[in-house]
Amino acid sequence: MTAFRNLASVLLLIIVSGCAESFYEVPLETPLQPKLDVTRFQRILIAGFVTGGTDEIDTNLETARLLRSQLRTSSKLEVIDAEVIELRDIAEQQADFVAPRPSSDSPPEEVAAEDEGDEATESEDTMLSEKDLEAYEHIFSDASYWRQLGEEFQGSLILTGTIHFSPHNVASMVNREREVYDSFGRRRVVPLRAYQDRTGYVLSPRFIFIDGSTGATLYTERHREEILYDRQQNPPALSSYFELMDRLMPSFLATLSTESIRSTRILLR
Amino acid sequence: MTVRPLLICSLLALSTASVTYADVRSDAKAQVSFGIAVAEKGLWREALYRWERAAEIDPSYAAVWNNLGVAYEQHGLFDKAREAYEKAIDLEPNNLNIMQNYDLFREINDRIQESR
Numbered sequence: 001m002t003a004f005r006n007l008a009s010v011l012l013l014i015i016v017s018g019c020a021e022s023f024y025e026v027p028l029e030t031p032l033q034p035k036l037d038v039t040r041f042q043r044i045l046i047a048g049f050v051t052g053g054t055d056e057i058d059t060n061l062e063t064a065r066l067l068r069s070q071l072r073t074s075s076k077l078e079v080i081d082a083e084v085i086e087l088r089d090i091a092e093q094q095a096d097f098v099a100p101r102p103s104s105d106s107p108p109e110e111v112a113a114e115d116e117g118d119e120a121t122e123s124e125d126t127m128l129s130e131k132d133l134e135a136y137e138h139i140f141s142d143a144s145y146w147r148q149l150g151e152e153f154q155g156s157l158i159l160t161g162t163i164h165f166s167p168h169n170v171a172s173m174v175n176r177e178r179e180v181y182d183s184f185g186r187r188r189v190v191p192l193r194a195y196q197d198r199t200g201y202v203l204s205p206r207f208i209f210i211d212g213s214t215g216a217t218l219y220t221e222r223h224r225e226e227i228l229y230d231r232q233q234n235p236p237a238l239s240s241y242f243e244l245m246d247r248l249m250p251s252f253l254a255t256l257s258t259e260s261i262r263s264t265r266i267l268l269r
Numbered sequence: 270m271t272v273r274p275l276l277i278c279s280l281l282a283l284s285t286a287s288v289t290y291a292d293v294r295s296d297a298k299a300q301v302s303f304g305i306a307v308a309e310k311g312l313w314r315e316a317l318y319r320w321e322r323a324a325e326i327d328p329s330y331a332a333v334w335n336n337l338g339v340a341y342e343q344h345g346l347f348d349k350a351r352e353a354y355e356k357a358i359d360l361e362p363n364n365l366n367i368m369q370n371y372d373l374f375r376e377i378n379d380r381i382q383e384s385r
Contacts, residue, residue, distance in 0.1 A: 021364075024309065028342060031345040261377050263373055265370050266339075266369065269298065
């Protein structure tokens with residue numbers, strides 16, 4: 001019986017060791033192909049943008065500066081250092097330009113501001129809404145304009161588009177935590193839903209990639225990001241702008257350059 | 270006393286029946302082991318070749334399909350990676366290592382689809 005037991009345990013050991021799964025953790029780098037094939041381009045020109053919304057910052061200049069510096073470090077394309085074009089002015093000078101009508105869907109805050117005086121009214125007049133920007137879109141389909149610009153920069157890839165950056169106010173229910181003390185003086189934190197006024201910014205860029213040798217649009221992508229703060233915080237426009245651009249930057253860069261995601265996987269034997 | 274001959278006979282029958290299967294599995298295992306060794310050195314193309322060979326030899330070997338899923342991911346071949354992982358899960362539905370790889374793959378794949 002002892003011999004039988006020994007034989008059985010040896011067999012069991014063989015079976016268990018045979019079935020035991022060995023695993024090896026390996027680092028993995030998953031490549032992400034760019035959304036746009038830019039292999040035939042050596043250079044990129046960030047021409048300028050038609051901008052709307054707040055005039056607290058120069059959205060055209062800031063966007064061109066930021067994208068240039070990001071592309072210099074993340075893309076193989078040579079970034080051309082040229083003067084940023086005031087595309088809004090150029091679009092307005094074109095023969096087929098129809099000035100946008102004042103939009104009737106202004107938020108109540110803006111309407112109230114208009115009533116406050118002439119200065120405020122002037123400022124509101126220069127602020128273009130997202131809808132107003134549509135009146136300038138004809139410039140992006142003007143192939144001869146872009147081809148001419150492309151010739152100046154040896155048929156490089158041209159980046160342009162529209163950027164709308166505007167203040168945003170929201171009053172809504174938010175979740176908060178509140179400290180409460182019971183009759184024995186014990187502290188508890190309870191969730192509380194409260195109505196709160198919040199203020200912030202909305203950034204809606206539309207990036208248009210144009211082939212400088214033909215003037216044709218190659219690729220277009222839209223983004224929309226918003227950020228809200230407590231009304232008391234009063235955040236500066238420029239820092240909100242950079243925070244919002246930071247959020248959409250990975251997706252923007254993925255259009256032009258190969259990226260990789262690092263993680264780990266388990267190999268089995 | 271009659272138990273011992275019966276046990277020996279059944280073990281003998283079991284072992285002869287599984288000789289072919291064991292041969293196939295050990296051939297596949299050799300390819301898998303080599304693939305792991307080269308993958309750990311970063312030679313993913315060679316690893317992929319070895320695991321594809323192993324899958325041809327023994328298509329019922331779940332570990333092979335799991336490793337193929339990883340190698341396809343490394344090459345950016347996401348459709349093939351999904352197929353390989355799903356095959357591995359079909360073969361071993363309760364293998365937590367395979368499930369973990371598949372979950373991580375899906376998370377990345379979803380992120381890619383979202384950004385497109």
